[in-house]
Amino acid sequence: MSKVTLGKTGITVDKNGFGALPVQRVSQEEGVRLLRMAYDGGIRFFDTARAYTDSEQKVGEAFEGIRETLFIATKTAAKSPEEFWKDLETSLKLLRTDYIDIYQFHNPPFCPRPGDGTGLYEAMQEAKNQGKIRHIGITNHRLNVAMEAVESGLYETLQFPFCYLATDKDLQVVKACEEAGMGFIAMKALSGGLITNSAAAYAYLDQFPGVLPIWGIQKETELREFLSYMKEPPALRGELKELIERDRNELSGNFCRGCGYCMPCPVGIEINNCARMSLLLRRSPSAAQLTPEAQEKMKKIENCLHCNACASKCPYGLDTPRLLEENYKDYMEVLAGKPL
Ligand code: SF4
Ligand code: SF4
Numbered sequence: 001m002s003k004v005t006l007g008k009t010g011i012t013v014d015k016n017g018f019g020a021l022p023v024q025r026v027s028q029e030e031g032v033r034l035l036r037m038a039y040d041g042g043i044r045f046f047d048t049a050r051a052y053t054d055s056e057q058k059v060g061e062a063f064e065g066i067r068e069t070l071f072i073a074t075k076t077a078a079k080s081p082e083e084f085w086k087d088l089e090t091s092l093k094l095l096r097t098d099y100i101d102i103y104q105f106h107n108p109p110f111c112p113r114p115g116d117g118t119g120l121y122e123a124m125q126e127a128k129n130q131g132k133i134r135h136i137g138i139t140n141h142r143l144n145v146a147m148e149a150v151e152s153g154l155y156e157t158l159q160f161p162f163c164y165l166a167t168d169k170d171l172q173v174v175k176a177c178e179e180a181g182m183g184f185i186a187m188k189a190l191s192g193g194l195i196t197n198s199a200a201a202y203a204y205l206d207q208f209p210g211v212l213p214i215w216g217i218q219k220e221t222e223l224r225e226f227l228s229y230m231k232e233p234p235a236l237r238g239e240l241k242e243l244i245e246r247d248r249n250e251l252s253g254n255f256c257r258g259c260g261y262c263m264p265c266p267v268g269i270e271i272n273n274c275a276r277m278s279l280l281l282r283r284s285p286s287a288a289q290l291t292p293e294a295q296e297k298m299k300k301i302e303n304c305l306h307c308n309a310c311a312s313k314c315p316y317g318l319d320t321p322r323l324l325e326e327n328y329k330d331y332m333e334v335l336a337g338k339p340l
Contacts, residue, residue, distance in 0.1 A: 002233060004212045006183025009135045009156045011071055011101065015206060015213065016230050017045035019187065022218035024053045031058035034223060039063070039070065041227035047159070047185065047214045048095075049075035049106055050087045060096040067097050073157075073185070075106035075139060081119040088127055102157055102183075103127065104137035107261070111138070111148040121154065139187070141259055141315040143169055150176045157183035161259075162211065163191045164204035164244045165251050178210045186213040192258030192272075194251065194279055198225050199234035200243050206233055254318055255279060262310035262320055267303040271310055274298055275320055277327040282340055290335065301328040 002015040018038045023031035035046065035058060046063075048055045056074060063070060074091050078084035092098060103124065105112055112120040127133045139159035140146045149155050150173065158177055162170055162184070177184040189201050198215075205213045217223050234240060256279075260272035273280065274297060281289050288294070301324045310320040334340060 002206055002209075004210065006102075006157055006185070006212060007177070007210065008181045009102065009183050011045070011135075011183065013045045013071060013212065014042055014230055015211075016043050016226050017047060017185065017212050017214035018043050019214035019216040020046055020048040020055045020059055021052050022216045023058050024055045025218055028054065028058060028061070031055075032062045034217065034220065035059060035062035037220065038217070038223055038227070039066070041223070042230055043227070044070045045073070045212060045214070046070065047073045049077075050091055051075065051077055051106060056091055056094040060094050064096045071101040072097065073102035073104060073137065073159075074100055075104040077106040077108075078120065078123075079118070081123040084120060084123040084127075088132060092132065099131060100133045102135045102137045103133035104139050104157070104159060107139050107141055108145070109142070111145050111152055111154075113152060113154060137183075137185075139185075141261060143173065143315070146173050147176065150180050150182060153180070155182060157185055159185040159187055159214075161188035161191075161257065162186035162205070162213075163189045163195060163201060165191055165195070165248060174208060174211060184208075184211045186211050188257065188259070189213045189215065191251075192276075194255075194258075194276070194283055195247065196283060197240070197243055198222070199229065200240045200247075202226070202229045203234040203236040203240050204244060207236060251279070254316075254323070256318060256320075256323060257316065259315070261315055262313045265310060266307065267300060267305060269300045269304060269324065270297050271320060271324065274301060275318070275323045275327055278330045281331070281334060286334075286340055295335070298328055298331050301325065 003012055004015045005012040046059055048059050076087040078087050114121045124136050135156040137157035138149045138155045146160050174184055195201050205211055215226050256275040258272045258276055262271050265271055304321055306321050314320055
């Protein structure tokens with residue numbers, strides 16, 4: 001069983017973290033059940049966020065009474081010290097605890113620093129002095145902000161998208177974190193649903209000793225898969241290696257990761273799904289993408305204003321309106337009978 005230490009935080013856990021974003025989509029009871037099952041299976045690192053609606057509430061109920069035996073990371077998207085303190089108090093209350101192991105700035109468009117005028121980093125530092133948080137972290141989807149955070153020396157952990165479709169630049173971030181003694185928490189290790197073989201995803205990340213993946217888990221079947229890898233880690237060879245190679249060839253370059261940072265769209269296009277429809281049609285059960293509701297959503301692409309608001313926010317530099325057009329053309333052809 002592989003262990004990982006998150007840099008200078010000293011937090012050491014099995015190389016399987018629980019991403020508690022998807023549990024907001026299930027009932028309180030089911031969410032608590034899944035979280036406890038994860039704990040019973042050996043998972044000790046749980047990542048949530050103030051922004052994930054009732055996720056913190058589920059984590060809080062699941063671990064009341066055993067708080068000290070696990071690690072909880074959460075996030076704030078506060079834009080001012082007032083919002084920061086409000087978020088922190090809410091998180092502590094919902095998580096039923098008096099400390100958070102890693103408190104992270106949630107994907108800020110810049111790297112908060114002391115003296116930058118926002119007062120955010122100072123609030124973080126004060127919360128740490130008060131013992132309400134143990135470590136200061138940051139999450140980001142933007143390469144430049146992530147690198148700035150690493151180089152600043154102000155953060156103990158970085159949470160960043162990382163999977164076997166990573167580019168050389170992503171790998172540089174992992175390396176820079178290691179050199180800086182920072183923990184690297186890998187989000188989107190299944191690339192927002194485009195990677196469908198969890199064993200391959202796990203085996204790839206297992207190669208990086210300082211990287212802790214947090215798997216977004218919503219179903220018991222998914223959880224059981226990841227728990228089984230703790231007992232018998234899948235090896236990066238043979239079929240899994242070939243599958244990764246195939247996926248890298250097929251998916252490298254300009255594909256939409258489904259992160260949704262380009263939204264909202266003024267005409268209501270659900271960009272995070274529509275801009276990767278061709279991939280979803282071919283890599284997941286296609287029937288769900290072809291329902292009348294899904295067709296309605298795709299049809300909205302016809303109303304695109306080409307305002308480029310989406311493209312200007314895409315952290316991957318995608319030409320989003322063009323991608324939408326291409327996906328729509330392909331979708332219409334599939335509806336007309338083009339084989340998948
Ligand atoms: S370019 Fe089109 S898809 Fe993008 S935000 Fe504007 S209207 Fe929406
Ligand atoms: S177009 Fe870019 S920002 Fe929008 S969902 Fe896709 S990857 Fe994310």
